[in-house]
Amino acid sequence: MLGYTITQWLFGILSFLSIMFALMVVFSRNPVNSVLYLVLTFFCIAGHYLLLNAQFLAVVHIVVYAGAIMVLFLFIIMLMNLNEDTEPQRTWITKIIAGIAGGMLLFVLVGSLKGTEQLGLASYGSSQIGLVKNLGKVLFSEFLFPFEIASVLLLAALVGAIMIGKKEIK
Amino acid sequence: MIAFLIYKLILCVVVFAISLGIAAYSTLWERKLSALLQDRVGPDRAGPFGLLQPLADGGKMFFKEEIIPNVSNRFLFVLGPSLVMLTALMTGAVIPWTKDIYVNGHLYSMQITDINIGVLYLFGVVSVGVYGIMIGGWASNNKYALLGAIRASSQMISYEIAMGIAVIALIITSGGTLSLREIVEQQDAGLANIVWQPLGFIIFFVCALAETNRAPFDLPECEAELVGGYHTEYSSMKLGLFLFAEYINMFISSAVMSAFYFGGYNFPFAHELYDALGLHDGSKWIAIIGFGAYFTKIAIFISVFMWIRWTLPRFRYDQLMKLGWRVLLPLSLLNLAITVVVEFIRGNITF
CATH class of the missing domain: 1.20.5 (Single alpha-helices involved in coiled-coils or other helix-helix interfaces)
Structure with missing residues (x-):
């Protein structure tokens, strides 16, 4: 098709959609719409991960960002009842x-x-690093230390959130 | 290539039809079962034994007047129930319905797609399903609907965590695979996972009840406090989609539980039975018997879901949150720790 492969077509469409939705996040007047556009942007980025043969990353991206974090965002915005009039x-x-x-x-x-420097195109399709098994092996051998440090960071954030959330500290 | 596409398309349509059919007849079965538990007769007017009741209900839903509130966001108002239905139907794609069949030397898998992250796919779709309820509840521009939507989403997020950790333990038991097909096949060779994961199963079951918004976790649509919850403003078939999606979710979660913990289309002494009947791998009869076994398990689970609904009273909201965070989450972590130790002793994990 016009000298492009299917992957290139998909990449083009996905990139166009992600940039468009990202712009809509900024331009929409209603905060709830902004959040929903952000969710769509995340879906497009998950699509990019799929093109890179990183299925695990794609699904985790959807579960964590679209499925959990953005739901909480939506939650807060809905409860605050923000709209054009209050802006x-x-x-x-x-x-x-x-x-x-x-x-x-x-x-x-x-x-x-x-x-x-312009990096060469990674040869997707042949790369198997995005699969769960390979990713797990790399994370728990080569990158074990940064991985554990990141978990400590998350733990600190968790404790901090609970401390802020508490009404009174005994 | 064309033959492959046609075969997959047929499979999709069949799974779609089965999901809708089971959901439709679940509504009838629910009413019959509740009648049984309350010593009534239940619906028996439409057709023999009331068998046409789902059709009558569906027809009624279609012909009711459709009301979209003036103050609502029209697009999101319609998007809400559509999204709920879409995600409910999408989950059927990764479930292995029965064994492979050989036709004219070709092996046909009875699963729409066997992705190697099937379990995560299920979680992804379920977590996106929350948006349908939230968008629908918010777009109604109604306090009750918004409260219902917020209850629903916080409940689903809270119980997803315990469910996820229970599933991690399950995955360790079944040899570290995320493909539903491999999880089921591995139970064919050994014992069903329920033997190694009794606590995990109970956690998963309770969480599945909460994720499908079934009683005793039906606080999002708690009619005593919230009129109708997130679907207060909905009428006609859009209400129908919300209600119908609940039954499809129930069917799919029953299917997932049977696949995860009870071996899916496998059953005890299956190989002895097939040998006695002289059947070989790839025979269509094996597939049909396996399909029957799987659907028997699913039917039992659906009935248990209903039995619980008509037996237990609804939780209070604080009790719901306490159960999710203070009971199920620590229990699932404990289960994970025990699983690792047990699997290490069994020799399935090495360091």
Whole structure:
């Protein structure tokens, strides 16, 4: 088809969708819609993982981000009952400053990306590293220390969340 | 290639039809069973023994007036029940319904797709199913619906954790595979997983009750406090989709429990029976007998679900949360620890 393989077509469509949904997150007025667009963005990214033959990562991405974290986000936003009427009106000065700041960030990002070397396309399809078994082996042998450190980080966050959540500390 | 696509398409349609058919007749069976438990007759007017009752109910749902509240978000209001139904039907794709069949020298697998992360796929789909209820409840723009939706999603998230840890223990027992097919096949050679995972099964069963929003965990639609819960504002077939999805979820979770803990299409002395009948692997009769065994297990589970609903009163919300976080979660961790020790002694885990 027009000289592209199916994988390339899928990659193009998925990239277009993820960028579009990511923009919709920012542009939609209603916070609940923003969250729902963010969920769709996560689904598109999971699709990219699937293209890279990383099924485990794709499913875990959906279970953790779309299935748990974003549900909690949605939860809070629904309970706070935010909508267009309650959104604070911004003056033109804030808009200009936000525009300049955002533009600067874009400038920095483009500049830093321009400096990096172009990496060759990873040969997907043949790579089996994304499968559960191989990923587990690598995580528990080669990257055991960073993996355990990350779990300590999560534990610290967990304890912190519980401490903040408590009404009074005995 | 074309033949493969047609065969998969037929399989999809069959699984779809079976899910809907079982769900439809579950509604009748539920009413019959509740009648039995309460010493009544139950529906018996439509057709012989009331067998046409599901059709009558479905027809009624279709012909009812459809009301979309003015203040609601129309798109999300319709999206909610559709999403619930979609995710309920998607779970059937990874379940191995019966043994492979040889037709004209080709091996046909009776499973839509055997992905090597089947168990995680199930969890992914279930966790996305929460959105249907949340979106539906929020888009109704009704306090009761919102409260129901929030209850439903917090309940589902809380019980998913204990369920996940129970399943991790199960996966260790069945040799570290995430494919449902391999989990079932491995029970063909040895004992059913329930022998090694009795506590895990009880945790999984309780969590399955909570995930399907069945009594005694039906707080999201608790009519005494919340009118109708998340589907208060829904009418006509959109309400039908919500109610129907619950029955499909019940069917699928029964199927998953039978596959995980009771060997799916395997049954005790299956090989002796097949040898006595002179059947070989790949015969269609083996597939049919296996299918029958699987559906007997599923039917028993569905009946137990209903039996529990008509026997136990509903939990209070704080009791629900306490049970999920303070009882089931520690129990599932304990189960995981015991499993690791037992499997180490059995020699299935090496370091």
